[in-house]
Amino acid sequence: MKVTGFTDIIKKSPFGPIRAHMLVSKASVDELITFLKSAIDSDWNEAVKSRKVISDLENQADTLKAETRGLLTKSLFLAVPREDILDLIKLADDIPNTVKDISGLMIGRQMEIPAKISSSFLHFAKEAAVISDAASEAVNYIDELFQFSFGGNAAIKMQQLIEKLDSLENKNDQTEINLRAELFAIEKDLPPVNVIFLYDVINKIGELSDRAEQVGHRISLIASR
Amino acid sequence: MEVIALYGPYLLIAGCIFGFFMAWGIGANDVANAMGPSVGAKALTLAQAILVACIFEFAGAYLAGGEVTSTIRKGIIDPVLLADSPELLVFGMMASLLAAGVWLIIASFKGWPVSTTHSIVGAIVGFAAVGIGVESVNWSKVGSIVSSWVISPIMAGVISYLIFKSVQNLILNTKDPFDNAKKYVPGYIFLVGFIISMVTLLKGLKHVGLTLNFQESLTYSIFIGIVIALLGSLILRRVENTYEKRGDVVFDGVEKVFGVLMVFTACAMAFAHGSNDVANAVGPLAAIVSVIQSGGEIASKSTMPWWILLLGGVGIVSGLAMLGYRVIETVGRNITELTPSRGFAAVLAAAATVVLGSGTGLPLSTTHTLVGAVLGVGLARGISAIDLGVVGRIIVSWVVTLPVGAGLSILFFFTLKGIFS
Numbered sequence: 001m002k003v004t005g006f007t008d009i010i011k012k013s014p015f016g017p018i019r020a021h022m023l024v025s026k027a028s029v030d031e032l033i034t035f036l037k038s039a040i041d042s043d044w045n046e047a048v049k050s051r052k053v054i055s056d057l058e059n060q061a062d063t064l065k066a067e068t069r070g071l072l073t074k075s076l077f078l079a080v081p082r083e084d085i086l087d088l089i090k091l092a093d094d095i096p097n098t099v100k101d102i103s104g105l106m107i108g109r110q111m112e113i114p115a116k117i118s119s120s121f122l123h124f125a126k127e128a129a130v131i132s133d134a135a136s137e138a139v140n141y142i143d144e145l146f147q148f149s150f151g152g153n154a155a156i157k158m159q160q161l162i163e164k165l166d167s168l169e170n171k172n173d174q175t176e177i178n179l180r181a182e183l184f185a186i187e188k189d190l191p192p193v194n195v196i197f198l199y200d201v202i203n204k205i206g207e208l209s210d211r212a213e214q215v216g217h218r219i220s221l222i223a224s225r
Numbered sequence: 226m227e228v229i230a231l232y233g234p235y236l237l238i239a240g241c242i243f244g245f246f247m248a249w250g251i252g253a254n255d256v257a258n259a260m261g262p263s264v265g266a267k268a269l270t271l272a273q274a275i276l277v278a279c280i281f282e283f284a285g286a287y288l289a290g291g292e293v294t295s296t297i298r299k300g301i302i303d304p305v306l307l308a309d310s311p312e313l314l315v316f317g318m319m320a321s322l323l324a325a326g327v328w329l330i331i332a333s334f335k336g337w338p339v340s341t342t343h344s345i346v347g348a349i350v351g352f353a354a355v356g357i358g359v360e361s362v363n364w365s366k367v368g369s370i371v372s373s374w375v376i377s378p379i380m381a382g383v384i385s386y387l388i389f390k391s392v393q394n395l396i397l398n399t400k401d402p403f404d405n406a407k408k409y410v411p412g413y414i415f416l417v418g419f420i421i422s423m424v425t426l427l428k429g430l431k432h433v434g435l436t437l438n439f440q441e442s443l444t445y446s447i448f449i450g451i452v453i454a455l456l457g458s459l460i461l462r463r464v465e466n467t468y469e470k471r472g473d474v475v476f477d478g479v480e481k482v483f484g485v486l487m488v489f490t491a492c493a494m495a496f497a498h499g500s501n502d503v504a505n506a507v508g509p510l511a512a513i514v515s516v517i518q519s520g521g522e523i524a525s526k527s528t529m530p531w532w533i534l535l536l537g538g539v540g541i542v543s544g545l546a547m548l549g550y551r552v553i554e555t556v557g558r559n560i561t562e563l564t565p566s567r568g569f570a571a572v573l574a575a576a577a578t579v580v581l582g583s584g585t586g587l588p589l590s591t592t593h594t595l596v597g598a599v600l601g602v603g604l605a606r607g608i609s610a611i612d613l614g615v616v617g618r619i620i621v622s623w624v625v626t627l628p629v630g631a632g633l634s635i636l637f638f639f640t641l642k643g644i645f646s
Contacts, residue, residue: 006595007261009616010562013609075614079606147480147564149389149606151398 014071014078014085015142018092021064022139022215025095028057029132029208032099036125039106040118051103054096061096065089079146080222088218092139094211095132102204109197114190117182121202124179127172128208134165135212138219145223158223165216172209176202232645233517236315240517241536243322244510248540250329251341251502253548256282256541258592259494260553262568266480268487275550277488278495279542285499285583286538289425292586293501294529294537296366297345297508298515300586302353306361311516312645313357318509320637321348324630325505337622340590341505344630346370349509351631352638373587374623377578378597385574385601388413392566393605396479403466406482410461411454413573417489418453420577421496422446424584453489460485483565490572497579498591499541505588507537563599567607571598593619 035050068089072082105111113121138161141154148154179202187195259282260274269277307314325344332339346367353362396405423446426437437445464485466478511533518530563571575591575598582589596619603611 006258006592006599007265007563009596009599009612009619010608011610011612013562015609071610073612073614075612075617077600077603077611077613079603079609146609148397148402149393151393152402153400155398 011076012071013146014068015139015146017064017067017071018085018089019139019142021061021068021089021092022136024057024061024064025092026129026132026136028054028061028096028099029129031057032102033122033125033129035103035106036113036122039111040113040122042112044107044110047103047107051107054100054103058096058100061093065093084218084222088215088222091211091214091218092135095208098204098207098211102201105197105201105204109194111194111197111201113198114183114186116186117179120175120179120182124172124175124202125205127168127175128205128212131165131168131172131209131212134161134168135215137161138165138216142219142222150223155223158220162216162220165213169209169213172206176206236319237514237517240315240319240322240510240513243319243326244506244533245536245540247322247326247341247506248503248537249544249547250326251506252282252541252544252546254329254333254544254552255341255502255591256495256498256545256549257552257555258595259498259572260491260549262563262572263487263491264553265563266484266487266565266568268484268565268568269491271550271554274491274553275545277492278545278549278553281492281495282499282541282545283538285496285501286503286541287499287534289496289500289580289583290503290507290534290537291529293504293583293588294508294511294534296370296586296588297349297504298511298529300366301346301349301363301370302357302361303363304512307357313642315513315516316641316645317349317352317356317634317638318512320352320634320641321345321630322506322509323637324348324351324633328626328630328633332622332626337618339622339626340592341502342588342590343374343623343626345505345509346588347627347630348634350627352634354631355635356638356642370587373582373589374593377582377587377589377594378600381574381578381594381598382601382604384577385570385598386605388574389567389570389602389605389607392570397566402479403482406479407461407464410482410486411458413486413569414457414489415450415454417450417493417573417576419446419450421493421580422449424580425500427584457485457489480565483569487565487569487572490569490576493576493580494572497576497583499538500583501579501589502591503534503537503541506540507533508588510536562608562610567602570607571595571602574598574601590623593623 031050031053035047035054038044038046038050069086072078072085076082078085138158141158141161145154145158180199183195183198183202190198256278260269260278263269264271264274302314302317304314322345325341325348328344329339329341350362350367395409396402399405423442426442426445427439461482464478464481467481511529514530514533572595575595578594578598579589579591596616599608600611600616602608
């Protein structure tokens with residue numbers, strides 16, 4: 001016998017799968033670091049293994065994205081605008097996709113990273129990982145924001161998290177500029193096609209940080225409405 | 226007349242069995258609505274919830290169930306018009322109980338959200354309008370009952386919205402949510418005790434032989450409210466602010482304070498539910514009993530025998546004790562999204578609305594009132610996601626239940642009439 005009571009109108013919060021999605025994104029950026037280390041060492045066997053992990057994580061992220069969208073049926077009355085949640089998940093989903101692109105590109109071309117810039121390169125990627133970590137923290141904090149219904153200490157704390165994210169991203173922008181300058185200084189000694197793709201990879205890693213920052217901004221928009 | 230003289234005792238026993246079965250069904254099914262949130266929020270264990278529900282459902286049914294019972298018994302149809310053929314009233318009320326019972330069983334199996342209240346009111350109006358005559362129905366009373374079905378969810382929604390907004394402003398959106406919760410929650414507990422005792426004292430206790438005027442009721446209710454609030458403060462003193470870590474985020478212990486509050490609102494909801502829904506089972510029975518006991522006289526002035534509410538109370542409690550645990554568990558598990566601070570706002574608003582209905586003799590649907598209350602909290606951005614599709618289904622079932630209840634009771638009415646004459 002099935003009982004239908006008033007409790008049936010309360011649906012699962014869509015933020016559960018979003019949080020899980022963000023954790024997956026974070027894990028994929030972390031795996032990218034491992035991948036880059038292998039690439040710098042030209043250890044392509046290890047790199048392929050990392051690439052497999054990244055690809056699996058991307059699949060997981062897709063599943064979670066679909067789950068979130070499935071929770072957002074038309075008849076749902078939400079405490080935050082549906083469009084904002086859809087935007088949030090779309091932005092967040094770019095992160096594992098970009099990570100997959102980067103790893104695919106580098107494996108496909110067996111890209112060598114010049115020894116002169118390898119440490120700066122790794123540093124730049126690690127910063128991107130820190131930023132996605134901060135974004136994941138902000139996503140996690142949405143629950144707390146809900147508990148205190150978007151006000152009080154929780155809102156202040158969220159603002160701080162977003163500010164931290166912004167300053168990390170600014171720092172990362174500067175790192176990107178420096179890395180490009182280093183590459184520029186040595187580019188005439190490298191095969192031109194390789195250089196083009198190196199710039200492309202740098203661009204894509206920069207995108208990771210941009211996306212993470214945008215996730216933060218979307219959350220602060222959700223929080224302030 | 227001869228029918229009553231001949232078959233009186235059998236009809237009486239059959240009526241008691243039907244009435245008891247209805248009460249049993251109400252206890253087994255609907256009580257979950259009152260207790261589910263507390264179990265889901267882990268404010269009460271399942272065993273505690275059953276115990277609390279038993280005590281307060283019974284108290285509500287016995288102490289405050291009189292007004293609504295009398296509405297069902299003699300408010301919807303005018304018994305005086307049936308003075309010449311009292312057996313029709315007996316058949317009709319019996320048919321209504323059967324119709325509502327059968328419809329509820331069907332609906333429960335299908336998982337449709339039907340309301341006992343709507344079934345029984347539809348059934349009574351149905352047999353009276355078709356079996357006896359359109360003029361036998363007190364249409365103005367029916368009108369006020371139906372409008373109360375529209376107003377009660379809205380009212381509960383407005384109250385829960387205001388309660389939750391006040392929680393936001395006084396507690397959640399402050400610097401020290403935990404300390405402020407400890408400070409203000411006894412105030413909410415006072416409100417719980419005050420509202421329930423006010424309505425009960427003012428309206429409900431006539432049949433127990435206690436009649437208080439407004440001034441006396443107010444004084445006693447304030448006193449009861451203060452006593453309950455003090456009790457709450459004593460319990461709250463033992464609640465400590467423990468932080469809970471979930472993932473990377475630390476949660477403040479403020480919900481624990483609301484957990485204590487929820488125990489009180491759960492009691493209030495059980496009381497309110499008992500006071501309003503017992504009538505769905507024993508209202509028709511009361512009508513049957515009064516006809517048969519007076520030997521076929523339709524005595525609308527006679528008071529209701531005390532044991533009828535007792536029977537209803539015992540029926541609810543036994544249904545609750547036998548099957549309630551399963552339903553409460555299921556409902557409780559489904560609503561982890563409803564934290565204590567939200568749950569209490571919704572449940573308190575619903576309980577206040579339902580008790581008010583009980584006091585004024587209006588049979589309301591507890592489920593629908595709770596739906597309204599949850600929507601109110603949702604509007605205050607307290608709940609992340611509410612399925613309006615379910616709300617739509619509930620409204621549809623609301624509309625469908627009335628004609629189905631009426632149709633079934635007409636069928637049973639003519640069957641009974643055919644058998645006995």
